Amino acid sequence: MSFIRISDVAKQFTTPDGGTIPVVRPLSLDIEEGEFVVFVGPSGCGKTTVMRMVGGLETPTSGEIYLKDKLVEGPSRDKGMVFQSYSSFPWLTVLGNIRFGLKYRSDISAAEKEKIARHYLDLVGLTPFADYTINRISGGMRQRVAIARTLAANPLVLLMDEPFGALDALSRERLQLQLMDLRRAERKTVIFVTHDVDEAVLLADRIVVFSKRPARILADIPVSATLPEKRGLDILDHSDFRKIRRDVLALIRNEERSMEAAE
Template sequence: MTEVVETALPKVRGAALCADGVGIRFDSFQAVQNISLDIAAGEFLCLLGPSGCGKSTLLSAMAGFVTVDEGSLSVGGDRITGPDPELGMVFQSSEALFDWMTVRQNVAFGPRMRGASRAEQTKLADEYLGLVGLRHCADRFPGQLSGGMRQRVQIARVLANEPGVVLMDEPFGALDAQTRQVMQEETDRIWRASGCTVVFVTHDIDEAILLADRIAVMTAGPAASVKSVYPVDLPRPRDEDDPSAVELRRQLREDIGEEVRKALRDQGLDDASRDAEEDDR
């Protein structure tokens, strides 16, 4: 069980994030087009959709790593033109951590780059490691931790920079099912404790229902856009067997299934897929 240490952390001020008619191209390939989303300060939004629909591309643009070709992205009212301290990114792979640094040094890296004193670096690192339940691992190296623990270190490292928005790109995709469930519960707790805005990319419908305030479903790529946005009006912690959760799951599966079938048709694979299903019967 995670040992969470109570700290006197100030609640981070979540920042609003806005996408206005965003389009992103790579040479002649249109990855996404006409994406418009208004994400409120402190909101938890999940981007959900079939593989290849541009979820990660859009998230990278929100982080300032990818240039927008049409429209605009802004955080706190300021246009996003590149990486910004207001935007923190949690990657799918824990290889983003520095293996040659201890856990504490990893989390303190951002404050050190900002010019914080050594005492302030240590204080912030220990506070955020306490928030994610890993203060007892501060002097270990990433290679000595489990996958789930390394991802919690990533989250602590991002939060130590005190961003208004945390962007998470399928951060639990490489974890086993049991660890993934624990990390989903931990993410919900950490988000509520931190007060930051979260945009979370996933292809897992149940994960989105468990975590999100709203779920934005994207169409199949190329030239993907936002198909629909669902509010998740369920009390936290979420009960997956709640009738409202069951109905929302059904709607999301139908919505995404329609996009998957469209993608198969565009690739000329729909008939073959249907024939295979009939043969299995």
């Protein structure tokens, strides 16, 4: 069985007056260990819901999700999450936040924990800011803290919900490149949700394009089949990059047009 198996998973939300809104149509998806999968789709389409179900933060209405042959039944340390909004704890320092990622690990000693925390602090380039409080660092740094904290917990899969969505263009670019470096060093399985198609093509091994709500999979594009694994910003001019980007955009545009037609 594949590393992550999403099997006939559907999700409905219940409205306060007892009605139901289908958010995700029954869909199946297999993700291999070490893959970097990016979910794209029109905004509000349910791609984040699919990811949150993998993380155990939402329960599927039907179907099952397996992570390494184990049924996902709720959030756990196996499924690390990085949110769009800044989720670093303001009452802790930069290093304190990263240490928090290790707080509930009983498999390693305190000395080992400190070593790991400092390792990830260094990996995201925040060693000079170790003792800063969260409100004194920039948004880009805060997301680096959140990523380091999540990696320190050593999850099986890293789930990222538009982590760079709130950043300015330059910080976003820098973090995208850093994430690619981190990922090459760590070999983590990643599910990354974004509505930025350039970001998707830049980062992904595989892009999964979702339809408008209720979500279904429109296309599953193997990016690493055509683009080199090690990518820099120069890839933006690569003809294959532009082709994939065009295809993905066309799919999403088509969906958004049919959404407007439906209204």
